[in-house]
Amino acid sequence: MANWIGGDQKLPQGRLILVSYGIVLGIILLLLGFWKLQIIQSGHYSDLAEKNRVRSIPIIAPRGKMLDRNGRVIVDNYPSFSILLQRDDPKQIEKDLPKITAGLGITEDDLEQQLKDARGEPRFQPLVVKPEASNADIAFVESHRTDLPELELMMVQRRKYPPNGFLAHVIGYVGEVSPEQLEQQSGDRYKPGDIVGKAGLEREYNDILTGTDGMRRVIVNSVGKPVRTLDDTEPIPGKPIQLTIDYNLQAVAEEEMAGKVGALVALDPRTGEILAMVSHPTFDPNDFAVRIPTKEWRTLNDDPNKPMLDRAIQAQLAPGSVFKIIMTAAMLQSHVPPANFHVFCPGYAVFYGRVFHDWLAKGHGEVGLHHAIVDSCDVFFYNVGQQLGIDRISYYAKALGLGKRTGIDLPGEEPGLVPSSNWVERVYHHQWYPGSTISVAIGQGATEVTPIQLLRTVSGIAMGGVFYQPHLLKDLKPVKVMRFPLAEDTVKQITDGMYGVVNEGGTGVFALAALKKENLQNIGFCGKTGTAQVISTQKLDSMSVAQRRNYRYNTWFVGFAPKRNPEIAVVVLVQDSALEAGGSAAPLAARFVASYYQEKLGQPIQELEAAQTAPKNPVAPAPAAKVIPQGR
Amino acid sequence: MRERTHTFEFDWWLLTIVMTICVVGLLEIYSSTHGNSLHGMQWRQLGWIGIGLVGMLVFSRIDYNALLDQAPILYLIGIAALVLVLAVGHTRFGARRWIVVGGVVLQVSELVKLIIIIVLARYFSEVRTERLTLTDLVKLGLLVGVPAVLILRQPDLGTALVLLPVAIVGAFLAGINWKHAVGVLALGALVAVVGWNGHFLKPYQKQRLATFVHPEESPHGAGYQILQSEIAVGSGGFWGKGFGKGSQNQLGFVPVRYSDFILAALAEEQGFFGVLISMLLYLALLLRLVDNAQKAKDRAGMYLVMGVAAILAFHVMVNAGMVIGYMPVTGIPLPFMSYGGSVTIFGFLALGLVMNVRMKRFVN
Numbered sequence: 004m005a006n007w008i009g010g011d012q013k014l015p016q017g018r019l020i021l022v023s024y025g026i027v028l029g030i031i032l033l034l035l036g037f038w039k040l041q042i043i044q045s046g047h048y049s050d051l052a053e054k055n056r057v058r059s060i061p062i063i064a065p066r067g068k069m070l071d072r073n074g075r076v077i078v079d080n081y082p083s084f085s086i087l088l089q090r091d092d093p094k095q096i097e098k099d100l101p102k103i104t105a106g107l108g109i110t111e112d113d114l115e116q117q118l119k120d121a122r123g124e125p126r127f128q129p130l131v132v133k134p135e136a137s138n139a140d141i142a143f144v145e146s147h148r149t150d151l152p153e154l155e156l157m158m159v160q161r162r163k164y165p166p167n168g169f170l171a172h173v174i175g176y177v178g179e180v181s182p183e184q185l186e187q188q189s190g191d192r193y194k195p196g197d198i199v200g201k202a203g204l205e206r207e208y209n210d211i212l213t214g215t216d217g218m219r220r221v222i223v224n225s226v227g228k229p230v231r232t233l234d235d236t237e238p239i240p241g242k243p244i245q246l247t248i249d250y251n252l253q254a255v256a257e258e259e260m261a262g263k264v265g266a267l268v269a270l271d272p273r274t275g276e277i278l279a280m281v282s283h284p285t286f287d288p289n290d291f292a293v294r295i296p297t298k299e300w301r302t303l304n305d306d307p308n309k310p311m312l313d314r315a316i317q318a319q320l321a322p323g324s325v326f327k328i329i330m331t332a333a334m335l336q337s338h339v340p341p342a343n344f345h346v347f348c349p350g351y352a353v354f355y356g357r358v359f360h361d362w363l364a365k366g367h368g369e370v371g372l373h374h375a376i377v378d379s380c381d382v383f384f385y386n387v388g389q390q391l392g393i394d395r396i397s398y399y400a401k402a403l404g405l406g407k408r409t410g411i412d413l414p415g416e417e418p419g420l421v422p423s424s425n426w427v428e429r430v431y432h433h434q435w436y437p438g439s440t441i442s443v444a445i446g447q448g449a450t451e452v453t454p455i456q457l458l459r460t461v462s463g464i465a466m467g468g469v470f471y472q473p474h475l476l477k478d479l480k481p482v483k484v485m486r487f488p489l490a491e492d493t494v495k496q497i498t499d500g501m502y503g504v505v506n507e508g509g510t511g512v513f514a515l516a517a518l519k520k521e522n523l524q525n526i527g528f529c530g531k532t533g534t535a536q537v538i539s540t541q542k543l544d545s546m547s548v549a550q551r552r553n554y555r556y557n558t559w560f561v562g563f564a565p566k567r568n569p570e571i572a573v574v575v576l577v578q579d580s581a582l583e584a585g586g587s588a589a590p591l592a593a594r595f596v597a598s599y600y601q602e603k604l605g606q607p608i609q610e611l612e613a614a615q616t617a618p619k620n621p622v623a624p625a626p627a628a629k630v631i632p633q634g635r
Numbered sequence: 636m637r638e639r640t641h642t643f644e645f646d647w648w649l650l651t652i653v654m655t656i657c658v659v660g661l662l663e664i665y666s667s668t669h670g671n672s673l674h675g676m677q678w679r680q681l682g683w684i685g686i687g688l689v690g691m692l693v694f695s696r697i698d699y700n701a702l703l704d705q706a707p708i709l710y711l712i713g714i715a716a717l718v719l720v721l722a723v724g725h726t727r728f729g730a731r732r733w734i735v736v737g738g739v740v741l742q743v744s745e746l747v748k749l750i751i752i753i754v755l756a757r758y759f760s761e762v763r764t765e766r767l768t769l770t771d772l773v774k775l776g777l778l779v780g781v782p783a784v785l786i787l788r789q790p791d792l793g794t795a796l797v798l799l800p801v802a803i804v805g806a807f808l809a810g811i812n813w814k815h816a817v818g819v820l821a822l823g824a825l826v827a828v829v830g831w832n833g834h835f836l837k838p839y840q841k842q843r844l845a846t847f848v849h850p851e852e853s854p855h856g857a858g859y860q861i862l863q864s865e866i867a868v869g870s871g872g873f874w875g876k877g878f879g880k881g882s883q884n885q886l887g888f889v890p891v892r893y894s895d896f897i898l899a900a901l902a903e904e905q906g907f908f909g910v911l912i913s914m915l916l917y918l919a920l921l922l923r924l925v926d927n928a929q930k931a932k933d934r935a936g937m938y939l940v941m942g943v944a945a946i947l948a949f950h951v952m953v954n955a956g957m958v959i960g961y962m963p964v965t966g967i968p969l970p971f972m973s974y975g976g977s978v979t980i981f982g983f984l985a986l987g988l989v990m991n992v993r994m995k996r997f998v999n
Binding site for chain 1: 804807808809810863865866867868869870871872873882883886888902906907910911914915917918921922925928929931934937941944948951952955956959961
């Protein structure tokens with residue numbers, strides 16, 4: 004054996020001591036490191052550890068119900084399951100993606116897109132991959148607990164809307180809060196994935212309807228699986244809201260408007276409470292309660308009939324002859340021309356070198372105010388308009404509530420438009436053409452109104468100049484009231500004229516026929532028809548008689564009952580109707596009002612019978628073939 | 636006197652310190668694993684300790700001079716084993732570090748650590764000059780470099796680095812020209828830069844090192860381990876959360892909490908107090924080793940003991956530093972405390988060498 008002990012065996016003791024100093028120094032440095040973490044920064048890391056350990060799972064608060072004025076449930080909730088995807092482990096998800104998409108019946112592209120969109124969110128926030136899970140989906144998640152631990156079930160309360168688009172535009176729908184809403188909110192009320200009202204009352208009264216979500220705190224392990232529940236904070240359900248809508252009347256209105264394009268709104272002129280509100284065509288908000296596939300959304304939006312448009316508050320159209328009510332009010336209030344004004348109507352009139360036709364080519368003969376309203380004489384109101392001038396017309400139209408929002412408690416109301424000389428100068432930079440006043444006088448030209456506006460204006464006039472804010476929330480406080488006091492005589496003349504429209508063989512004669520069917524001809528139903536062309540006069544001129552037969556109208560009817568102190572007012576708009584207002588909108592409004600009285604008198608509403616037996620096509624639009632109707 | 640003193644000249648103090656560390660480790664392994672599918676690991680660790688103790692006893696009986704005699708052969712065996720493991724090795728966790736010998740999976744690099752201690756002890760003891768010459772340094776570099784590169788190829792950056800302190804401490808004790816020291820440092824820096832930019836490091840190794848520099852950039856990726864470890868340590872406070880009550884540990888946030896990160900688990904549950912006790916135990920262990928080196932009969936013995944001390948100190952520093960985010964995650968366990976067969980057995984065999992040196996000190 005070699006002797007490794009040989010040679011200089013003096014050990015380098017000094018260096019060994021230096022090494023041990025080094026060791027002591029190293030250990031001290033390490034201890035300082037631990038000291039920094041465990042003593043100085045202990046609080047910070049304790050917080051982090053706590054967050055690691057405890058995960059909060061929201062318990063979704065159910066939204067408040069919506070009830071009709073009699074307490075009948077219109078919008079309810081039902082429990083449902085959402086399938087969540089925990090995103091803690093992207094690699095695992097990537098691997099399981101085909102399995103998940105196949106099992107849940109979703110496309111891989113959609114899920115990948117969702118994951119991409121959620122990249123900015125914290126990893127611990129799960130992704131809702133299937134908002135409404137079927138029993139098969141739930142079974143799939145349950146049976147793959149071990150191999151697909153990233154999938155989880157969450158109980159949620161889902162909105163249940165009436166079927167077939169009943170009251171759809173009023174109710175609106177809910178949906179996931181949008182990124183814009185998240186950015187714009189002041190506090191931190193909403194977090195991504197929260198369900199909020201997106202349209203209609205759901206949006207208007209979102210704050211009332213939304214509850215406060217509860218919280219379940221669970222201890223989770225490092226892969227995010229709950230190990231044990233710590234505690235629950237119970238959710239506070241949203242408050243219900245009671246609507247002014249009468250379920251039965253709404254049903255009648257829906258039935259009447261079925262298959263038509265247009266709107267029907269009915270309210271109580273004494274309060275502004277809306278009893279029924281229909282816009283057709285409609286959509287099914289239940290499609291929105293769950294995430295709506297992009298394709299379906301596009302279909303709804305691209306539909307030429309615009310089912311998403313709430314025509315009751317968003318359709319801005321020429322009022323046609325209904326505007327003659329406003330003209331009458333302006334004339335009587337300003338005494339220009341005086342109340343006893345008479346004209347001879349030969350079927351046309353010439354102003355500023357241009358011929359303006361009456362809808363009745365043979366003319367109305369000698370016409371006073373009452374006759375002019377009842378038979379909707381255009382020539383009479385051409386003259387009234389010419390004498391009043393555009394700015395006086397504009398003043399009264401605005402004073403009576405046109406050209407501005409009614410303040411109905413629904414989002415998205417349109418303001419309409421009342422033209423004036425100022426407006427023309429501001430927008431078109433030229434002077435007002437006096438000839439335009441003649442068109443405006445019979446509700447044509449640039450004037451645009453929404454059904455709700457027209458209804459409120461006519462209701463307010465019938466009430467003597469008290470205009471209540473139309474509203475849908477039963478205990479809305481305060482209900483805003485706009486006052487424009489009208490002379491006793493003004494109100495009397497207008498309501499008498501509108502009474503004549505229906506009851507004295509005027510343009511609303513078919514309304515009376517409908518009332519007689521229900522034996523309700525004595526309710527004192529008053530109204531005014533309006534027909535506005537969808538295409539221009541020039542275009543119509545170039546058509547043959549046969550072509551004109553296919554020409555379609557926007558028809559209006561605004562009515563109320565009884566004549567004095569009305570308790571119900573209704574507006575009907577039928578767009579693209581083959582019939583003029585007297586033939587389509589008027590009897591429809593009459594049938595609706597008949598139902599109102601039947602319900603009030605405790606009679607069963609025969610909505611279906613009424614709709615089916617009423618004359619659908621009483622007359623062909625004969626006048627249209629002969630004359631150029633300016634309004635009726 | 637010779638034969639009689641053997642058992643009594645055992646370093647009982649050293650053994651007591653080590654066994655205390657082992658018990659602390661066993662308790663923490665139990666705490667970390669009892670609640671899940673890994674439960675019962677403490678018994679297996681106890682088995683490794685048992686085997687290690689037997690190995691230590693055997694090693695302490697073999698005259699270290701005989702081992703030094705066989706140094707060149709041992710060196711060749713070590714190199715051969717490393718080549719073998721690269722060729723036919725058993726792949727686990729993406730690295731080839733294990734070979735199966737008679738049904739037992741062995742981590743060859745642990746064996747190489749022992750061999751390097753012996754080889755370098757002989758090498759340094761043969762240096763007769765006051766200071767190491769440049770030629771000596773080159774030889775030293777080659778002796779350590781060849782196995783280090785082979786271990787790097789497995790790839791196991793941590794263990795490859797473990798070989799360095801043996802050489803560094805040995806060179807320091809043998810005496811080194813400070814100009815040479817600066818040169819070696821510069822060379823080391825150069826190698827590091829080339830190694831980083833070349834293709835010598837596996838992507839995950841680069842990632843780990845990058846993560847070490849910027850852990851907050853990938854809280855759920857590679858930095859996750861470091862961050863979770865720091866949270867465990869920091870949330871422990873002074874007294875800790877109590878045995879079996881560390882949420883980071885119990886819920887599995889701490890990575891390999893029974894092995895490489897056992898100190899994080901201990902720091903969480905026993906607090907700074909527990910860490911202090913553990914660190915003092917390691918300090919005692921290391922100082923006791925230096926004490927043994929000082930009392931060695933010859934330089935070769937001293938180099939053997941200091942080689943062991945250098946490796947153990949390196950393990951403690953790097954592991955504890957890693958747990959608090961001061962060192963990169965390199966897979967270096969805490970000796971005698973971390974779960975693991977190879978590292979535990981290596982530790983005891985190394986202690987066997989130390990005992991051997993101690994028992995020989997009065998032999999002439």
